[in-house]
Amino acid sequence: MARGEKVVRALYQQHGAALMAYANRLTGGRRAWAEDVVTQTLVRAAKARDLGEGVQARLWLFRTVQDVVGEGTDSVVPAAQRRQLAVADALLALPPRHRDVLVAPKAGATATKDAFVALHAFKDALAARGVTKSGLDDLLAERQQ
Structure with a gap:
């Protein structure tokens, strides 16, 4: 298993439910869009070098969810x-x-x-x-x- 995949799995286990709930709220309850947002966030996390650990990683993830939703809202909403x-x-x-x-x-x-x-x-x-x-x-x- 590649390092990026391990990071993504660990992040999803720790923060996946909270990220999904937050993305769902930001997307107005559009579950499919929220799932795409969380997926994109985790893809970016696998590539990130400045992710950090613990609270810093969680803050980075939530900010990235906001960014991904913001990027998508221009064309969707x-x-x-x-x-x-x-x-x-x-x-x-x-x-x-x-x-x-x-x-x-x-x-x-x-x-x-x-x-x-x-x-x-x-x-x-x-x-x-x-x-x-x-x-x-x-x-x-x-x-x-």
Whole structure:
């Protein structure tokens, strides 16, 4: 068995389920596409020289999943749907306490402070996914039509 194949098998055993779940989420539940993304990620891992070990390898793998999905979305998913996926992914990435405040807001001074903190966390999560204010404005305009 070649070294690259051993690396891929070990990475898949350690991280395969998590990579698949993440790819599935990023591809909007399109399982076949998610499987292709994970496969491509592992192919790149076999060729990588700067993969590292442990947490560093896991971070590299997840970043590569994002890259592979991003490369595929340009040809597979329209821009409006990519923004929707990014917004949904950002919301799902929030801690449950922030997500709950945004989805089911409550009244009161403490709730206002919690909502402020949750909105800033959501804004940061959106920015990390490349969604800008103008992108959100476009998304809202499309929804109103």
